[in-house]
Amino acid sequence: MQIPYTIEERPDTGLNNSKLGIWVFLASEIMLFGGLFSAYVFLRMAAPAGDFAYWGSKLSIPMATVNTLVLISSSVTMIMSWVSLKMKDFEKYKMYMGLTLLCASIFLVIKYFEYTGKFHHGIYPSSSTFMGIYFTLTGLHGLHIIGGMIVMGYFWLPAGYKMWTSEPEHFTNRIEVVGLYWHFVDLVWIFLFPILYLL
Amino acid sequence: MSDHDNGHIEDHIRVYLTVFGALAVLTLLTVAASYMDISTTEAIFLALTIATVKASLVAGYFMHLINEKQTIIWILTLTFIFFLFCMFIPMITVIDHTSLS
Numbered sequence: 648m649q650i651p652y653t654i655e656e657r658p659d660t661g662l663n664n665s666k667l668g669i670w671v672f673l674a675s676e677i678m679l680f681g682g683l684f685s686a687y688v689f690l691r692m693a694a695p696a697g698d699f700a701y702w703g704s705k706l707s708i709p710m711a712t713v714n715t716l717v718l719i720s721s722s723v724t725m726i727m728s729w730v731s732l733k734m735k736d737f738e739k740y741k742m743y744m745g746l747t748l749l750c751a752s753i754f755l756v757i758k759y760f761e762y763t764g765k766f767h768h769g770i771y772p773s774s775s776t777f778m779g780i781y782f783t784l785t786g787l788h789g790l791h792i793i794g795g796m797i798v799m800g801y802f803w804l805p806a807g808y809k810m811w812t813s814e815p816e817h818f819t820n821r822i823e824v825v826g827l828y829w830h831f832v833d834l835v836w837i838f839l840f841p842i843l844y845l846l
Numbered sequence: 847m848s849d850h851d852n853g854h855i856e857d858h859i860r861v862y863l864t865v866f867g868a869l870a871v872l873t874l875l876t877v878a879a880s881y882m883d884i885s886t887t888e889a890i891f892l893a894l895t896i897a898t899v900k901a902s903l904v905a906g907y908f909m910h911l912i913n914e915k916q917t918i919i920w921i922l923t924l925t926f927i928f929f930l931f932c933m934f935i936p937m938i939t940v941i942d943h944t945s946l947s
Contacts, residue, residue, distance in 0.1 A: 661915045662917055667918070671921060678925065678929065681933070689936035700886070716873060723862060725908075831909070833904055834904050841880075845880035
């Protein structure tokens with residue numbers, strides 16, 4: 648069965664179905680992370696004074712700053728990969744999508760060193776309330792990075808070229824939709840960075 | 847944003863790069879601000895303000911929300927109301943004066 652309105656806009660919504668779909672999904676994602684942010688506020692308010700700041704000071708601000716810059720860069724390369732497809736330049740798309748995947752990998756490698764550094768010092772999610780919510784939030788965010796990489800990787804491999812040659816407009820919309828998801832993952836990190844590392 | 851902008855693609859790229867620069871500067875700014883000698887309340891206010899500006903830039907320009915269709919704007923407005931509600935649930939613990947003892 649062919650999914651309708653993947654290229655042309657649906658008259659009643661004014662959007663193609665994939666775009667409406669991803670935004671409804673992202674709305675549910677806002678509530679998923681919203682629930683956890685709410686838990687963070689609740690736990691912070693109930694914690695003894697200075698407890699969150701004390702455990703937060705054990706995290707590496709330089710590593711997280713670099714990771715923030717890496718994710719922002721990946722958002723730019725992501726949008727450039729879509730722009731390249733709009734300009735019908737598949738080679739450029741491949742390059743920018745490759746760079747996005749590279750940035751995502753760098754983010755995960757830095758995160759890996761952060762996590763193992765903590766474990767090495769005997770710090771686990773069970774160590775404190777702060778560490779519990781820290782590992783929950785960053786872990787869920789990390790899973791979103793991995794999820795995005797799987798989809799982006801699929802479109803980067805030869806399967807992407809096949810889709811591009813058979814249905815270029817449909818493929819361009821797919822990359823736009825993946826991009827919207829990726830920017831959302833970046834957006835979540837923009838809030839995680841200050842509340843976990845800086846405050 | 848759809849096909850009509852193909853002619854202005856260079857302008858769009860310039861906007862994306864400007865937003866990227868702004869995001870990088872704001873990231874460094876928020877790190878610098880965290881070392882300032884200010885009260886916790888002020889620090890939280892400052893960090894969340896910078897984060898909100900950064901998030902607005904990403905949502906507005908990278909996710910094209912500044913000129914997106916009404917359907918999406920309404921979905922997000924509704925979601926945002928629920929999100930705010932979610933954020934204020936912990937406040938109930940402050941106004942609840944009944945003690946357990």
